[in-house]
Amino acid sequence: xxxxxxxxxxxxxxxxxxxxxxxxxxxxxxxxxxxxxxxxxxxxxxxxxxxxxxxxxxxxxxxxxxxxxxxxxxxxxxxxxxxxxxxxxxxxxxxxxxxxxxxxxxxxxxxxxxxxxxxxxxxxxxxxxxxxxxxxxxxxxxxxxxxxxxxxxxxxxxxxxxxxxxxxxxxxxxxxxxxxxxxxxxxxx
Numbered sequence: 001x002x003x004x005x006x007x008x009x010x011x012x013x014x015x016x017x018x019x020x021x022x023x024x025x026x027x028x029x030x031x032x033x034x035x036x037x038x039x040x041x042x043x044x045x046x047x048x049x050x051x052x053x054x055x056x057x058x059x060x061x062x063x064x065x066x067x068x069x070x071x072x073x074x075x076x077x078x079x080x081x082x083x084x085x086x087x088x089x090x091x092x093x094x095x096x097x098x099x100x101x102x103x104x105x106x107x108x109x110x111x112x113x114x115x116x117x118x119x120x121x122x123x124x125x126x127x128x129x130x131x132x133x134x135x136x137x138x139x140x141x142x143x144x145x146x147x148x149x150x151x152x153x154x155x156x157x158x159x160x161x162x163x164x165x166x167x168x169x170x171x172x173x174x175x176x177x178x179x180x181x182x183x184x185x186x187x188x189x
Contacts, residue, residue, distance in 0.1 A: 007159045017154055026143045026150045033153050039141045040116045041100040043071060043084060044091040047132040068133035072126050081124065081137050090132070100137075102145045112136065 017025075026033060045068045047061045048054060056064070071088060075081050085094070093101070105113060115127035115136050124137045143150065167174060 004159065007162065008155055011155065011158055011162070015158075017151060022147070022150050022154060023143050025154045026146060029150075029153065030141075033146055033149055034141050035104070037102055037104050037141060037146075038113075038116050039100045039102045039139050039145060040112075041081065041085060041137045041139055042091065042112070043068075043081075043089045043135040044131060045071075045088070045133040045135075046090040047128075048130070050090070050092065064133060065128075068126060068135055072124070072135050075124055075135065075137075099145075100139050102141055 045064045047056050047064050049056070055061070067088070071084055075084060101108070103113075107113075108116075109129045109131070111127045111129040112134055115125045115134065116138050119125050119136070119138050121138050121140045124135065127134050127136065166172070
């Protein structure tokens, strides 16, 4: 790990990545970097008190359901999703994620993830979770969403390339001892 850090520092100093180079790298390696990540925006209509977790009465829940269904109709009728999201969402996370949430499987409640999986990019759907009604719009993941991951992957790739060049230049042959590798107990973060 120390070698990697030192090589990273050297690479950053000698050949820093430009925004243009990272953006191009992302475009060329999008599937590898994004992996199974997805991105979605949503309008959350709560059916519970966010402070106490207490579920609203049946009457209020019915009103919330009607509101969610009417918003979905308005969106399907051509109204702007983002405008309605800003006006109606009760999601406290909107301030930190106005362009949507990038997430991997297991990061969100199952109903939300299943709903996102049910539509393609640009698609809109409605689901209910313990939190309330989610009107969801699946959106594409952009370079800006993955900027830190892109830099990390590009750095690892460049370091691997440098090490292979040094191996060739210095006639170094690297062999992996499978027996040792099998005996190593790997720690996960």
